[in-house]
Amino acid sequence: MSEDLSARLRRVEQQIRAFRELHQSELQIILDELTDIGRQVDAEKAAKSVAASPVDATDADPAASSPKRAKWLAEQEKKAAPKSRRELLFRGDKET
Numbered sequence: 001m002s003e004d005l006s007a008r009l010r011r012v013e014q015q016i017r018a019f020r021e022l023h024q025s026e027l028q029i030i031l032d033e034l035t036d037i038g039r040q041v042d043a044e045k046a047a048k049s050v051a052a053s054p055v056d057a058t059d060a061d062p063a064a065s066s067p068k069r070a071k072w073l074a075e076q077e078k079k080a081a082p083k084s085r086r087e088l089l090f091r092g093d094k095e096t
Contacts, residue, residue: 063069
């Protein structure tokens with residue numbers, strides 16, 4: 001009975017090692033992807049916090065808080081935003 005149990009334990013241990021070796025590269029790809037997503041989220045947070053508090057820009061330039069500049073900045077942000085294939089193929093530049 002104890003020999004059966006020890007043999008089963010060794011088999012499970014061997015299977016786990018094989019699983020680890022087999023999927024190690026896939027797991028690394030997943031970890032790398034999660035790291036990239038985290039960096040993108042952090043970059044977006046930083047960009048939003050800079051855009052939300054234009055204290056430095058208003059001190060140096062009184063026109064920095066003008067409605068025309070805000071509209072222009074929104075247009076630039078919209079142009080820089082990634083577009084889907086559908087937007088690229090069917091809409092084109094109709095909006096601008």
